[in-house]
Amino acid sequence: MIEWTENISGEQATLSLDGKITFENAGELRNRVKAILSEFPLKHLTFDLTGVRFVDSSGLGLLVSIKNTMVKRNGSFKINNVTETVRNIMNQTGLDKYFEI
Amino acid sequence: MKQFFNVEFAADTTFLKLATDVTISMCRLAGFNDSTAKDISLAVDEAVTNTIKHAYHFDRTRRVTLQFTITETELTIDVRHNGKPISDTEIHLPDMEEYMKQYRKGGLGIVLMTRIMDSVDYGSIAGIHYCRLVKKRSQQHAH
Numbered sequence: 328m329i330e331w332t333e334n335i336s337g338e339q340a341t342l343s344l345d346g347k348i349t350f351e352n353a354g355e356l357r358n359r360v361k362a363i364l365s366e367f368p369l370k371h372l373t374f375d376l377t378g379v380r381f382v383d384s385s386g387l388g389l390l391v392s393i394k395n396t397m398v399k400r401n402g403s404f405k406i407n408n409v410t411e412t413v414r415n416i417m418n419q420t421g422l423d424k425y426f427e428i
Numbered sequence: 429m430k431q432f433f434n435v436e437f438a439a440d441t442t443f444l445k446l447a448t449d450v451t452i453s454m455c456r457l458a459g460f461n462d463s464t465a466k467d468i469s470l471a472v473d474e475a476v477t478n479t480i481k482h483a484y485h486f487d488r489t490r491r492v493t494l495q496f497t498i499t500e501t502e503l504t505i506d507v508r509h510n511g512k513p514i515s516d517t518e519i520h521l522p523d524m525e526e527y528m529k530q531y532r533k534g535g536l537g538i539v540l541m542t543r544i545m546d547s548v549d550y551g552s553i554a555g556i557h558y559c560r561l562v563k564k565r566s567q568q569h570a571h
Contacts, residue, residue, distance in 0.1 A: 350477060351441060384474055384536035391528055415463075416470060419543045420536060421524050 329356060329379075335363065338370040338402075345378030348386030357389055360396075370402040377408040382416055390426070431457075431498040439480045439490040439509070447494060448473050451505065454496045458503040458565055468505070468563055471544040474537040475507040475559045483511035483557065498565075502546070505561040513557040514550050 329346040340363060348356065363369065372393065382390075390406065397404035409417070409428050417423040435450055437443040448469040455465035476492055484490040493508040521542060522535045541548045547562045 350481065383470075383477065384540055387536050395528075412466070415467070416540070419467070419470075420539050422528075425528050 328352065331356075331359075333363070335367055335369075338368060339373070340367065340369050340371070341373040341375055343375040343377065347381040347383075348379060348389065349381070349383045350385035353385040353389040357392070360393055364396070364400070370400070372397055372402065372404045374404075374406045375408050376406055376410065376413060379410060379413055382413050387417070387420060387422055391422070394426070429500070433496045434493060436491055436493045438488055439484040439486075439492050439511075440488045441477070441480060443492075444473060444476060447476050447492075450494065451496075454498070454505075455503065455563075458498045460503070460563070460565070464563075467544045468503075468561070471541045471548075471561050472505060472507065474541050475505075475561060478514065478537060478559070479507055479509045479511070482514060483509045485512075487511075500565075502562055502564045507559045507561070508556050509558075510556055513552055514559070519550065 329344060329348055329352045331342045331344045334341045334343070342360075346352075360372070364372075374390070374393075394404040406426050406428060414423060414428060417426065417428065433454060435447070437447065451469040451472045452465045455468050456462075460468065472494070476494075479492050480486060490509065490511055493506075495506040495508065497504040497506075519538055520535060521538055524539065527535060538548070541561065544563075545561045546564050547560075549560045551558055551560065
C-alpha cells in the first residue's frame with residue numbers, strides 16, 4: 328500500500344510518499360503523475376521517499392520512467408530522503424548512480 | 429548433510445510478506461548476515477511475484493511452493509509452480525545503461541535476482557516448473 332501527499336507550486340511539485348512501491352500500486356502512482364504533468368506546467372518533480380520502506384522492480388521501473396519523462400520535458404526528477412533499505416535495492420541495480428542518491 | 433524446508437501457499441500477494449519473512453529466517457539458519465538475508469528475500473519476492481503474475485496470471489486458487497535446501501556449500505531456494513512455464517528465451521538481462529535511456533516495462537526483476545544470487549535458473553521437472561535461486565555459503569557458515 329502506498330499513500331502520498333502533493334505539494335505543487337508553479338513549476339515544481341513534491342510528492343511525499345509513505346508505504347511500499349510495488350507492482351500492486353505502481354500503476355496508480357504512474358497514473359497520478361501523468362495527471363499532474365498534464366494539468367500543471369511542471370519542470371521539476373521530486374519524490375520524497377522518507378516513508379518508503381520497500382521498492383520492488385516495478386517500483387524501480389516506475390522511477391526510471393518518470394525520470395525519462397521529465398528529461399523529455401526538459402525538466403528534472405529527483406528522489407530525496409531514501410531509506411537505507413531502498414538505497415540498498417537501488418545499489419543492486421546501479422540506479423543509485425542514475426538518481427544521484 | 430542436507431537440510432530441507434518447504435512452504436506452500438496460495439498464489440496471492442497477501443502472502444508475499446510471509447514468504448520473504450520465512451526466507452530471512454532460513455537465510456539466518458544458513459549463517460547469512462542480516463544484510464545478505466534481506467537481499468536474498470528481495471530476490472525471492474521478485475521470483476514469487478513473477479510466478480503470481482506470469483505463471484498464474486493472478487489466479488489465487490493456484491499454489492506456489494518454496495523449497496529451501498541448505499548444504500555445506502550453498503543455500504538453494506526453488507520457487508515452484510505448475511502454471512505457465514517461464515522459458516529461458518523469455519529471460520532477457522537488460523543492459524542497464526540502455527535500459528535507463530530507453531525505459532521499457534519489466535526486466536529489472538531479473539537484474540535484481542541475478543545481482544543478489546550466485547545463480548538463477550529456470551527449469552521444469554515432471555510438469556513442475558521452477559525458478560532456482562542459489563547463494564553460496566562462506567566456509568565459516570558450513571556446519
